[in-house]
Amino acid sequence: MKTGLFFGSFNPIHIGHLVIANYMATFSGLKEVWLVVSPHNPLKQKSGLANMYDRLEMAKLATENAPQIKISDIEFKLPQPSFTIDTLTHLHERYPEKEFVLIMGADNLSSLKKWKNFEILLKDYHIYVYPRPGVDVSEWENHPSITFTDTPEMEISSTFIRKALKENKNIQFFVPDSVLEFIEQKNMYR
Numbered sequence: 057m058k059t060g061l062f063f064g065s066f067n068p069i070h071i072g073h074l075v076i077a078n079y080m081a082t083f084s085g086l087k088e089v090w091l092v093v094s095p096h097n098p099l100k101q102k103s104g105l106a107n108m109y110d111r112l113e114m115a116k117l118a119t120e121n122a123p124q125i126k127i128s129d130i131e132f133k134l135p136q137p138s139f140t141i142d143t144l145t146h147l148h149e150r151y152p153e154k155e156f157v158l159i160m161g162a163d164n165l166s167s168l169k170k171w172k173n174f175e176i177l178l179k180d181y182h183i184y185v186y187p188r189p190g191v192d193v194s195e196w197e198n199h200p201s202i203t204f205t206d207t208p209e210m211e212i213s214s215t216f217i218r219k220a221l222k223e224n225k226n227i228q229f230f231v232p233d234s235v236l237e238f239i240e241q242k243n244m245y246r
Contacts, residue, residue: 060089060184061128061147062159063140066111067104068239069118070217070231072210074125076186079207080159081124084184089159090128091115096137104218106244108132117234141173144181158183162191165202178202221245 060080066073073091081089093115095108105111112129119125131138134146140158147156158181160168165185168174177183178201185193186207196202212230220227222245228236239245 057153058086058155058157059151060084060086060157060159061092061144062089063092063094063138063143065105065214066091066093066115067106067214068111068217068231068235068244069115070212070214070235071229072212074118074122074232075210076159076161076207077119077125078122079186079205080184081122083207084203084205086157086184088124088126090126091119092128092131092143094131094138110238110242110244114231114235114238117238118232120234139172141171141177144177156181159186160184161186162188162193165193165196166191168196218245 062073062077062080064073069091077089077091080086093108093112096105112127112132115127119127130147131143134143144156144158147154158177160183162185165183168177171177178199181201183202185202185204187204187209189209189211193204197204217227217230220230221239231239
């Protein structure tokens with residue numbers, strides 16, 4: 057049973073994340089996709105990051121009608137910052153019956169050599185990559201552990217959403233209604 061792991065800050069989760077997760081769960085041969093909410097990505101600044109429990113709650117709200125997408129807070133219980141290889145080791149011990157596959161954008165793949173123990177990731181795990189505009193990943197094209205997918209490209213990011221909220225712009229349709237309601241109730245990203 058292949059389970060895709062889609063790691064992210066989800067700060068906030070938006071329709072781009074959901075399209076990728078649904079595509080991977082539906083079109084790539086995976087049985088399910090887990091959105092792994094990361095408390096802190098070691099390659100990103102921590103400032104500007106909403107409370108991890110708020111980000112987890114938004115992910116749950118966004119996926120409540122998607123049985124093929126599950127939300128994981130596994131990294132909340134692990135040392136921070138979170139390193140993917142450590143999380144995978146922990147998940148493998150906890151769920152030995154599952155075959156985990158990494159889901160990442162071409163932008164992350166292009167920086168994979170900066171990741172902790174990236175050689176072990178490539179040796180022990182398969183990686184499904186979704187396209188990102190303007191990213192060159194030609195060095196990875198024939199790698200046996202990497203599968204490039206035809207996931208629809210969306211030019212939307214959490215940074216865009218946060219900036220729009222700060223400027224009091226309407227973000228309806230960029231995030232699910234339940235997530236928008238949560239953001240407004242808590243007056244987040246203003």
